Amino acid sequence: MKGAGLDATAEDPANQHGSGGGSMSVREVVVGMIEEYARHLGHVDLLRERIDGRPGQ
Incomplete structure (x- = not known):
């Protein structure tokens, strides 16, 4: 079945x-x-970096 796409x-x-x-x-x-x-993943990564000090990948 093909949808509208x-x-x-x-x-x-x-x-x-x-x-x-x-x-x-x-x-x-x-x-x-x-x-x-x-965008939200980037914010969470910044928070995690502040907590444990590891830079994001």
């Missing part, structure tokens, strides 16, 4: 997800989630 879009009229009130693709949502996850 990452270019499928949905409307975001209330601008709850940063679309400016327009449509967003699944690709935009996934990339945004990856960016946010990476």
Whole structure:
């Protein structure tokens, strides 16, 4: 079964997800989630480095 893929879009009229009130693709949502996850991992790495002194990799 073949789905719509990452270019499928949905409307975001209330601008709850940063679309400016327009449509967003699944690709935009996934990339945004990856960016946010990476940002938080960086913060956790900085905290861990302050605790044990080992530099991040």
